[in-house]
Amino acid sequence: MKNESLYNTLCEINGAENVLRNEPMNKHTTFRIGGPARLFCLPRSAAQLAGTVEACEKAGMSWYILGNGSNVLVSDSGYDGVVIQLFHNMEAVRIEGCLMELEAGVLLVKAAHLAAKAGLTGLEFASGIPGTVGGALVMNAGAYGGEMKDVVREALVMTKEGKLLRLSREELELGYRTSIIARKGYVVLSALLELKEGLQTEIEGRMQELKEARTTKQPLEYPSAGSTFKRPAGYFAGKLIMDAGLRGYRVGGAEVSEKHCGFVINRGDATAEDVMKLIRHVQTEVRDKFGVELEMEVKTLGF
Numbered sequence: 001m002k003n004e005s006l007y008n009t010l011c012e013i014n015g016a017e018n019v020l021r022n023e024p025m026n027k028h029t030t031f032r033i034g035g036p037a038r039l040f041c042l043p044r045s046a047a048q049l050a051g052t053v054e055a056c057e058k059a060g061m062s063w064y065i066l067g068n069g070s071n072v073l074v075s076d077s078g079y080d081g082v083v084i085q086l087f088h089n090m091e092a093v094r095i096e097g098c099l100m101e102l103e104a105g106v107l108l109v110k111a112a113h114l115a116a117k118a119g120l121t122g123l124e125f126a127s128g129i130p131g132t133v134g135g136a137l138v139m140n141a142g143a144y145g146g147e148m149k150d151v152v153r154e155a156l157v158m159t160k161e162g163k164l165l166r167l168s169r170e171e172l173e174l175g176y177r178t179s180i181i182a183r184k185g186y187v188v189l190s191a192l193l194e195l196k197e198g199l200q201t202e203i204e205g206r207m208q209e210l211k212e213a214r215t216t217k218q219p220l221e222y223p224s225a226g227s228t229f230k231r232p233a234g235y236f237a238g239k240l241i242m243d244a245g246l247r248g249y250r251v252g253g254a255e256v257s258e259k260h261c262g263f264v265i266n267r268g269d270a271t272a273e274d275v276m277k278l279i280r281h282v283q284t285e286v287r288d289k290f291g292v293e294l295e296m297e298v299k300t301l302g303f
């Protein structure tokens with residue numbers, strides 16, 4: 001059987017304990033939503049990752065790279081393919097002078113704290129973004145006036161065919177919540193960041209300020225995937241949603257956060273269907289009232 005033979009190959013590459021069947025995706029997304037992935041694989045090195053992708057391609061099975069799942073909504077029926085999670089595993093960090101080399105699975109929060117400890121400034125903006133380096137690079141994650149584009153010098157990526165490419169900042173084509181990685185379906189293996197010397201106390205002070213700003217303004221007490229929509233040119237998504245009278249609007253367990261209308265939150269028992277219905281309603285209302293299209297920032301899987 002095709003699936004059984006792929007399962008066995010993935011076990012040989014990654015070790016049986018690192019290949020899970022029917023793994024519930026609500027355990028691996030910050031929305032805490034999502035049905036099972038047929039297979040869930042945890043490579044611990046670039047070689048295992050390359051082998052895993054190659055085996056999936058050969059078997060004609062779809063695969064999906066997952067970081068911390070902080071920008072993904074997985075459908076209630078799950079994903080009929082192989083989810084390859086880099087978070088928890090590919091987490092090596094090397095600091096030399098002002099350069100910081102990070103494997104794709106390192107959490108940005110951890111990277112920002114390590115940078116501060118080493119007296120390196122530039123990554124403070126990322127200290128509250130709950131994603132991995134890989135996810136942040138694909139999305140060109142940003143906050144409070146900073147973005148990955150400002151700090152990345154180059155990245156090592158792998159093509160679907162297993163070819164390794166070292167891409168410079170320019171070649172990464174980092175734009176608003178996008179990159180060439182997303183467009184070409186590359187996999188990020190590692191990133192080299194270039195920071196500047198700074199004072200640890202000042203860096204940590206700025207990170208604390210940003211943490212307080214987030215805690216005050218964002219509904220961090222509920223599961224979510226952060227900002228649901230991209231910022232439309234000339235507007236703020238949250239303000240448009242609030243002005244459309246949708247603050248606190250609910251579908252099942254999904255709600256437009258009362259604290260920050262740009263966030264859809266899971267009140268505890270939301271399904272992916274609830275979230276999608278809510279998103280469509282918000283898009284329709286904002287289009288009808290203001291003529292503005294809200295494009296989803298959150299990625300969907302298994303729909």
Ligand SMILES: Cc1cc2nc3c(=O)[nH]c(=O)nc-3n(C[C@H](O)[C@H](O)[C@H](O)COP(=O)(O)OP(=O)(O)OC[C@H]3O[C@@H](n4cnc5c(N)ncnc54)[C@H](O)[C@@H]3O)c2cc1C
Nearest residue numbers: 067068069070071131132134135136141142143187188226
């Ligand atoms: C409370 C909260 C606050 C947030 N605040 C911000 C914010 O201020 N700014 C911001 O930009 N975002 C924010 N986000 C969204 C999210 O944290 C970022 O988009 C983050 O960069 C996603 O990283 P991740 O590792 O969780 O990626 P995932 O959600 O796992 O994946 C996101 C996309 O990246 C792809 N991907 C992940 N890793 C790799 C890899 N190694 N190679 C190739 N593709 C990969 C996935 O396939 C998917 O398409 C927030 C989310 C939450 C829940």
